Amino acid sequence: MENFTYFNPTRIHFGKGQIKALATELPQAARVLLLAGGGSIRTNGVLQQVQRALGARVAVEFFGVEANPDFDTLMKAVEIVRREKLDWVLAVGGGSVADGAKFVAAAAPFSGDPWEILTSRGSVVKSALPLGVVLTLPGTGSEANIAAVISRRAIREKLAFLNPLVFPKFSILDPETTFTLPERQIANGVADAFTHVIEQYMTFPVHAAIQDRFAESVMQVLVEEGPKSVRNPKDYDSRANVVWAATWALNGVIGSGVPQDWASHTIGHELTALHGIDHARTLAVVVPSLLSVQRATKAAKLLQYGERVWGIREGSEASRIDAAIERTRSFYESLGLRTRLRDYDVKPGVAAEIAGKLKARGEVNFGERGDITPEVVERILTLAA
Ligand code: NZQ
Numbered sequence: 360m361e362n363f364t365y366f367n368p369t370r371i372h373f374g375k376g377q378i379k380a381l382a383t384e385l386p387q388a389a390r391v392l393l394l395a396g397g398g399s400i401r402t403n404g405v406l407q408q409v410q411r412a413l414g415a416r417v418a419v420e421f422f423g424v425e426a427n428p429d430f431d432t433l434m435k436a437v438e439i440v441r442r443e444k445l446d447w448v449l450a451v452g453g454g455s456v457a458d459g460a461k462f463v464a465a466a467a468p469f470s471g472d473p474w475e476i477l478t479s480r481g482s483v484v485k486s487a488l489p490l491g492v493v494l495t496l497p498g499t500g501s502e503a504n505i506a507a508v509i510s511r512r513a514i515r516e517k518l519a520f521l522n523p524l525v526f527p528k529f530s531i532l533d534p535e536t537t538f539t540l541p542e543r544q545i546a547n548g549v550a551d552a553f554t555h556v557i558e559q560y561m562t563f564p565v566h567a568a569i570q571d572r573f574a575e576s577v578m579q580v581l582v583e584e585g586p587k588s589v590r591n592p593k594d595y596d597s598r599a600n601v602v603w604a605a606t607w608a609l610n611g612v613i614g615s616g617v618p619q620d621w622a623s624h625t626i627g628h629e630l631t632a633l634h635g636i637d638h639a640r641t642l643a644v645v646v647p648s649l650l651s652v653q654r655a656t657k658a659a660k661l662l663q664y665g666e667r668v669w670g671i672r673e674g675s676e677a678s679r680i681d682a683a684i685e686r687t688r689s690f691y692e693s694l695g696l697r698t699r700l701r702d703y704d705v706k707p708g709v710a711a712e713i714a715g716k717l718k719a720r721g722e723v724n725f726g727e728r729g730d731i732t733p734e735v736v737e738r739i740l741t742l743a744a
């Protein structure tokens with residue numbers, strides 16, 4: 360296992376009725392930007408609970424953060440923060456709103472061109488406003504990590520940035536606030552969380568037993584509870600386990616000291632930038648195909664995963680690897696996520712287009728071994744047709 364420093368300062372308030380914790384988490388004198396999406400929180404009672412907990416604090420509401428939050432929209436929120444001298448950002452919504460809040464928190468005090476926050480992957484961020492999250496959609500893990508993914512539709516880009524300064528100070532996870540999610544969104548959340556584990560686990564073994572066993576547990580919980588939670592959206596216990604699993608999938612624990620891949624995400628973000636496909640659905644398309652193309656270098660982990668997560672013990676190594684990849688594909692499908700580009704009306708020509716875009720950006724060696732070149736990306740997407 361490689362050396363690592365593990366640090367996660369986000370306080371989590373988990374469970375029914377926890378939105379009231381806002382009253383103690385936010386300083387009485389805080390001047391709050393309340394960031395929200397298209398309006399789901401108005402109709403499901405979440406906004407009302409938040410407003411009650413905020414009490415007499417100054418709070419300016421900004422609605423309209425899109426799924427795949429857009430740079431130009433968020434810059435309007437940055438303007439408001441600067442003009443009204445707001446000093447806290449509160450995200451109330453899904454991963455897109457949480458990510459948007461991280462960007463606003465970093466961009467408001469930033470003196471240069473804020474797009475640089477993305478093009479530098481977060482390295483130019485030297486300060487950020489404090490932020491908190493009320494999460495209404497489990498999946499991204501944004502509630503307890505340092506990442507944010509921002510789209511800029513005007514130039515068809517979607518880039519991530521990471522910086523410890525945007526760790527949420529606190530996050531509130533009340534599974535009941537997720538009961539109003541459409542089936543498509545909760546299925547997306549389960550698939551996204553599962554893929555976060557794959558990205559940090561399906562590499563090569565480094566004798567990191569805690570990380571491996573934790574990762575396998577998170578996957579097992581998602582396999583057991585995910586489809587159940589999609590079918591029974593009001594089953595509190597099942598949903599609560601999905602919510603907590605999604606946080607653990609990307610709060611830094613299972614990724615500490617181990618090699619990580621993230622190629623499926625890099626490729627998936629390009630599919631969203633070009634075709635607007637839901638984030639999780641891009642992963643459902645890319646992962647099975649990427650695992651097939653990279654099966655030789657990932658063989659040891661594919662075998663371990665097959666055995667420990669899916670109980671695959673019989674047969675030759677090659678057939679066990681085939682079975683592990685097939686089970687992964689059918690897991691996405693069982694959630695209702697289609698796993699072929701043609702299911703999303705995307706032509707195979709996209710393979711060359713995305714490979715070209717990555718090459719132009721200089722992203723030519725990614726994956727845990729730096730061996731995913733634009734040519735490999737093209738093979739992965741061609742296989743996914
Ligand atoms: O906008 P509203 O009206 O709130 O509706 C949202 C949105 O339409 C709706 N929704 C959310 N909570 C709801 C609800 N509808 C009913 N009831 C509720 N309780 O769901 C829709 C999708 O929301 P969104 O926030 O876009 O989904 P998700 O949480 O899947 O976030 C996706 C974004 O996160 C990024 C993705 O790239 C994508 O931009 N990611 C962020 C990561 C991170 N920060 O670590 C890692 C991930 O890999 C991912 O890349």
Ligand code: ZN
Pocket residue numbers: 499551552554555624638
């Ligand atoms: Zn993801």
